[in-house]
Amino acid sequence: MKRELETLISQMIEKGVLFADAVTEFERTFIRGVLEKNRGNQSKAAKALGIHRNTLGRKLEQLGLNHRAKGRSAGAR
Secondary structure (H helix, E strand, C coil): CHHHHHHHHHHHHHHCCCHHHHHHHHHHHHHHHHHHHCCCCHHHHHHHHCCCHHHHHHHHHHCCCHHHHHHHHHHCC
16 A cells, blocks of 8 residues: 555645645545445544544545535435
8 A cells, every 4th residue: 555655645746736735635535435434424434544534524624524414314315
């Protein structure tokens, strides 16, 4: 995994991706993955991430994932 990450970072640097954008995209992808693994259960996802449930809620808002997470169950029907 470390080698894959280093390759990805090199590609991002070559493309001129800013650090803040890279961190935001990593956070968004990581949190989305943990939420999917926990079937949208934010309490379980927060525990898996090692953060408080309220912190996860704020992160979801900041990253624009809040509506997607809430709408996921309704859209899955």
